Amino acid sequence: MxxxxxxxxxxxxxxxxxxxxxxxxxxxxxxxxxxxxxxxxxxxxxxxxxxxxxxxxxxxxxxxxxxxxxxxxxxxxxxxxxMGVVFQAFNLFPHMSVLDNVTLASRVVHGVPREQAERRARELLTRVGLAEHATAYPDRLSGGQQQRVAIARALAHEPRxxxxxxxxxxxxxxxxxxxxxxxxxxxxxxxxxxxxxxxxxxxxxxxxxxxxxxxxxxxxxxxxxxxxxxxxxxxxxxxxxxxxxxxxx
Structure with missing residues (x-):
């Protein structure tokens, strides 16, 4: 095993x-x-x-x-x-767009170039049904949508x-x-x-x-x-x- x-x-x-x-x-x-x-x-x-x-x-x-x-x-x-982690609270940055929230860790922590990080983020946002909200800010989303963004963010660097x-x-x-x-x-x-x-x-x-x-x-x-x-x-x-x-x- x-x-x-x-x-x-x-x-x-x-x-x-x-x-x-x-x-x-x-x-x-x-x-x-x-x-x-x-x-x-x-x-x-x-x-x-x-x-x-x-x-x-x-x-x-x-x-x-x-x-x-x-x-x-x-x-x-x-x-x-x-590891990717999603908590009870959404913990999205209110001053950043959905796209920037999803790409932030990939760019800053993992050193992924912006274009590559944004391409991956848009794929994930499409998968979670939020592609049309990429440029929106968190306060324009429902709680369920914000939590789906948080999940997309956790998946952005392909965690084990x-x-x-x-x-x-x-x-x-x-x-x-x-x-x-x-x-x-x-x-x-x-x-x-x-x-x-x-x-x-x-x-x-x-x-x-x-x-x-x-x-x-x-x-x-x-x-x-x-x-x-x-x-x-x-x-x-x-x-x-x-x-x-x-x-x-």
Whole structure:
């Protein structure tokens, strides 16, 4: 079996006396979609931030294609270039056009010539259905459109791994579907994705594997039909009962 694109080993993250991640082990293989589920505060977002090296690890390792990128001797910026990340907030620069937002990292961080970066950006904007908005500014777009721009920006440098952190949580309900449809399309194209979501129905449709986090521990992991349909652990069952009561499954 090939080396995982991402391996997390014994990951521990603390904030003061509070342990947010407690010895998490996780692999994501090439072309695999792994979905993190769990209550707010379970550690999903912190795990993604640790993978992207935005948080300092208290213990454990993050390996990308077998290389320990969490080693302090490794240049974190170089490691991050292999990852694309989209957060809950769109984080678009309001004073820049859509096109400039998508090309900025390619030009400034990766040194791609402007013409080449803009050609790639226009291809991506066409793919996410926003080609006609290339010269628009973010405040002229809906929330769903802004999030699609953020996804295009994350894809601009062809990352090995795409990290998606609750990317629909800040959207109005009617805009959630258009963003999830784009993620479904990316998954169908074979992208390697690690994402956190509260959308259980979507997780069931798109995930190769679902991982349930609770109290900073990875409690259960497996195919969506098993974890969401016939979970082994009582804590997973309790969580899913609440989700069903809330109408999210």
């Amino acid at each position: 090939s080396e995982p694109v991402l391996s997390v080993r014994g990951l521990v993250k603390r904030y003061g006396e509070r342990t947010v991640l407690d010895g998490v082990d996780l692999d994501v293989r090439e072309h695999e979609v792994v979905v993190l589920i769990g209550s707010s505060g379970s550690g999903k977002s912190t795990l993604l931030r640790c993978v992207d090296l935005l948080e300092e690890l208290d213990d454990g390792q993050v390996l990308l294609d077998g290389r320990d990128v969490s080693d302090p001797r490794v240049d974190a910026d170089v490691a991050r270039r292999a 791994l795409l990290l998606l952190d609750e990317i629909t949580s800040a959207l109005d309900p009617e805009l959630v579907g258009e963003v999830l449809a784009l993620v479904r399309e990316l998954a169908g194209q074979g992208r390697t994705i690690l994402m956190a979501t509260h959308e259980m129905g979507f997780a069931r449709q798109v995930a190769d594997r679902v991982c349930f986090l609770d109290g900073g521990k990875l409690v259960e992991s497996g195919p969506p039909e098993q974890v969401l349909g016939d979970p082994v652990h009582e804590r997973t069952r309790q969580f899913l009962r609440r989700v069903i009561d809330a109408g999210r499954l």
